[in-house]
Amino acid sequence: MENNGEKIEIKVCMGTGGIAAGGQEVLDAFEQQLGQAGIAASLDKNCTRHKVGCRGFCSRDVLVDVIIDEHRTTYQYIKPDMVARIVEEHIVGGAPVAEWEVKEDYRSFHDRQVKVVLSDCGEIDPEDIDAYMDGGGYGSARKALTTMTPEEIIEIVKKSGLRGRGGAGFPTGVKWEAARKQPPGLKYIICNADEGDPGAFMDRSVIEGNPHAVLEGMLVAAYAVGAEEGYVYIRAEYPLAVERLKIAIGQARERNLLGRNIMGTGLNFDVKVKLGAGAFVCGEETALIASIEGQRGMPRAKPPFPVASGLWGRPTVINNVETLANIPYIIRRGADWFASLGTERSKGTKVFALTGKVKNTGLIEVPMGMSIKDIIFSIGGGIEGGKKFKAVQMGGPSGGCIPEHLVGARICYENLMKLGAIVGSGGMIVLDEDDCMVNVAKYFLNFTQMESCGKCVPCRVGTKRLYEILDRITSGEGKESDLALLEKLSKDVKSASLCGLGQTAPNPVLSTLQYFRHEYEAHILEKKCPAKACKALITYRIHEEFCRGCGACMRVCPVGAISGRKKTPHTLNAAICIKCGSCFDICKFKAVSKE
Numbered sequence: 001m002e003n004n005g006e007k008i009e010i011k012v013c014m015g016t017g018g019i020a021a022g023g024q025e026v027l028d029a030f031e032q033q034l035g036q037a038g039i040a041a042s043l044d045k046n047c048t049r050h051k052v053g054c055r056g057f058c059s060r061d062v063l064v065d066v067i068i069d070e071h072r073t074t075y076q077y078i079k080p081d082m083v084a085r086i087v088e089e090h091i092v093g094g095a096p097v098a099e100w101e102v103k104e105d106y107r108s109f110h111d112r113q114v115k116v117v118l119s120d121c122g123e124i125d126p127e128d129i130d131a132y133m134d135g136g137g138y139g140s141a142r143k144a145l146t147t148m149t150p151e152e153i154i155e156i157v158k159k160s161g162l163r164g165r166g167g168a169g170f171p172t173g174v175k176w177e178a179a180r181k182q183p184p185g186l187k188y189i190i191c192n193a194d195e196g197d198p199g200a201f202m203d204r205s206v207i208e209g210n211p212h213a214v215l216e217g218m219l220v221a222a223y224a225v226g227a228e229e230g231y232v233y234i235r236a237e238y239p240l241a242v243e244r245l246k247i248a249i250g251q252a253r254e255r256n257l258l259g260r261n262i263m264g265t266g267l268n269f270d271v272k273v274k275l276g277a278g279a280f281v282c283g284e285e286t287a288l289i290a291s292i293e294g295q296r297g298m299p300r301a302k303p304p305f306p307v308a309s310g311l312w313g314r315p316t317v318i319n320n321v322e323t324l325a326n327i328p329y330i331i332r333r334g335a336d337w338f339a340s341l342g343t344e345r346s347k348g349t350k351v352f353a354l355t356g357k358v359k360n361t362g363l364i365e366v367p368m369g370m371s372i373k374d375i376i377f378s379i380g381g382g383i384e385g386g387k388k389f390k391a392v393q394m395g396g397p398s399g400g401c402i403p404e405h406l407v408g409a410r411i412c413y414e415n416l417m418k419l420g421a422i423v424g425s426g427g428m429i430v431l432d433e434d435d436c437m438v439n440v441a442k443y444f445l446n447f448t449q450m451e452s453c454g455k456c457v458p459c460r461v462g463t464k465r466l467y468e469i470l471d472r473i474t475s476g477e478g479k480e481s482d483l484a485l486l487e488k489l490s491k492d493v494k495s496a497s498l499c500g501l502g503q504t505a506p507n508p509v510l511s512t513l514q515y516f517r518h519e520y521e522a523h524i525l526e527k528k529c530p531a532k533a534c535k536a537l538i539t540y541r542i543h544e545e546f547c548r549g550c551g552a553c554m555r556v557c558p559v560g561a562i563s564g565r566k567k568t569p570h571t572l573n574a575a576i577c578i579k580c581g582s583c584f585d586i587c588k589f590k591a592v593s594k595e
Helices: 016-020 023-034 039-043 080-092 104-111 129-134 139-147 150-160 172-180 202-209 211-225 239-254 285-292 321-333 335-339 372-379 413-418 437-451 457-474 481-496 500-504 507-515 517-526 552-556 582-586
Strands: 008-013 047-052 064-068 071-075 188-193 229-235 259-262 267-276 316-320 349-356 362-367 389-394 400-403 427-432 540-542 592-594
Touching: 008 016, 008 023, 016 023, 016 202, 023 047, 023 080, 064 080, 071 080, 104 372, 129 211, 129 239, 139 211, 139 321, 150 172, 150 211, 150 321, 150 335, 172 211, 172 316, 188 202, 188 211, 188 285, 188 321, 202 211, 202 239, 202 321, 202 349, 211 229, 211 239, 211 267, 211 316, 211 321, 229 239, 229 285, 239 267, 267 285, 285 316, 316 321, 321 335, 349 372, 362 372, 372 389, 389 437, 400 437, 400 507, 437 457, 437 507, 437 517, 457 481, 457 500, 457 517, 481 500, 481 507, 481 517, 507 517, 540 582, 552 582, 582 592
Parallel strands: 008 047, 188 229, 188 316, 229 267, 349 427
Antiparallel strands: 008 064, 064 071, 259 267, 349 362, 389 400, 389 427, 540 592
C-alpha cells in the first residue's frame, strides 16, 4: 500500500445526533482500522481524523467525510463495522464505496441553503481552537479591537441590518448603541442560549459545532458597548454544548482572547457559564437576568430596559446565540455583504430547525425571504409518506400555524407577523392531513400554561382557561359559544400579559381559528374530528364484507372488545372499545375503519 503523499482528512459527525447514532464508536473504528496492517505508519503524517459538529441532516447520521486531496466523499448511516471497508477500498484503494455515499436528496437538502452561522459547523473540530483560527477565527475580533473604534463597529452592525435572532427581531446595532451611550461603569454582555421551544435545536447545534464564533461575537460586542463581564446562560439539559463551551472558554483564555489586556489592547473581558434549569420563561430577558442573580426566573415590567438597567442594575446587552455568531462574519466580510442577503427589512440568513412530517428533517440556514414552499418541498423534500401538506407551525409555542394555501409566503419578520405567526428563534414544525389543528393548538397551550411563571394573572389564569376550552372541544364537549370565547380570551391574554410568553401564547389559537375554523366547528357541531386524531371523537368499525376472520384484531385488542369465530366476520363492541387503534393498525385487509 502506498500513500503517494496524498493529504487525507476524515470527519465524523459528533453533534448530539451523531453521538446518539454511534459517532464516537465510528471515530474509534477509524483509529483502529488505520492502526492495523501498517496503514497508520504509512498515512499518519498526512491523515487527520477528527470530530465535527452537526452537519444538519441529522436523520442520516452517522455522517462521515473522507477528503483525499480536497476531493470529498460523504457517507451516510455509517456504523463501526462498515469502517474497515471504507479504509480498505477508499482510503487505501482509492475507490469510494458507492452504495454508502449520500444520495441526491442529501445534496438537494444543502444546495438551496446559504450558510453563514453554520458555515464552520460540521467542518471544524469544535474542541480545537486552532481549527477555528486557521479559517480566520478571532481575526474579526483582532481587527475590531486594534483598528476600529466602538462607534465604527456599532455602525457596521447597524448598517448590516442584523436583527435579533432570538424571536423579537430587534435591530442589534441599535441595542448596542443604546448600551454604549449609558454612563461609564460596569456593563454586561449576556448570550441567551436558553433554547426552550419544542422541536428547536438551533442554538444548541451552533454551540456544539462552533462555540468560538459565539465567544468571538461576545468579545466584539463587549468592546463595542464597553462591557467587562459576560455570561452564557444555557440550559443544563445541553451537556454536550456546555462541555464544548467550557473547553472553548478555557482555550480562549490561554490564547489571551478572554481575560485581561486582551491582545495587548487594554480590554478586559471574561465569560462565565450560567446553567439554567430549563424554564421556558427564562428565555425572556428580564426573567433570565433574575435567574443569573439567583432569584426565581420571573419577568419584570419594562421600562427600564436591560440596556439601561439589567444585571444587578447595570447596563446589559442580551443577544441570543445565532445573533452573536453572525458578528465575526459581518466584521470580516462587511455590512454590505450581509445586507445583500435577505429582504429589504429582514437582512441576512436565518437558521431553522425543520421538523415534523417532512422527509428531510434537520438543521438548515436559508436567506431571509425564501418561501415556505421552497423550504418544505425543495430543501425538506416534501411530506413524508405521500401525505398532503396541511400547515406549518412557525415560531414554536409562541408562533402560529400557516396553512397550505399560503405556502408561497416568504419568510421575514413583517410578513410572518401579518400571517399570524412569527420567525421566533427558528422552529418549523410541518403538519400533514393527519394532524388536527385544534389538537395542535391545545398541545402548545398545554406547554405555555405549564411554563407560565405565574407572576401575572392574564398569563397564569388565561392560558389555563384557554387550554381547558380546547380540551373540552377535543373531548366532544365543546359549545358553539366557545369560539367567540376563545377569540376574546386570546386577545385579552395578549394585551394584558406582562412578558412575551403571555403576549404570544394565544398565537396558535388565533391562527388556527383564522385558517381552520371549519375544524373547530366540526368538533363542536358535528362531534367529529376531520383529521381523525382526537380520541374522544373517533369510532372504530369492523366491516363484515372485508373481514376475513383472521383473528389478528382480536388478539391485539387489550380489553376484549372484539369477538368472532375463525374465518367468520368479527364484531366490535363500541361500549367496551377504548379507541387504542390497535385493530386498525394490524388489519391487513382494511376491514377496520376509523371514523
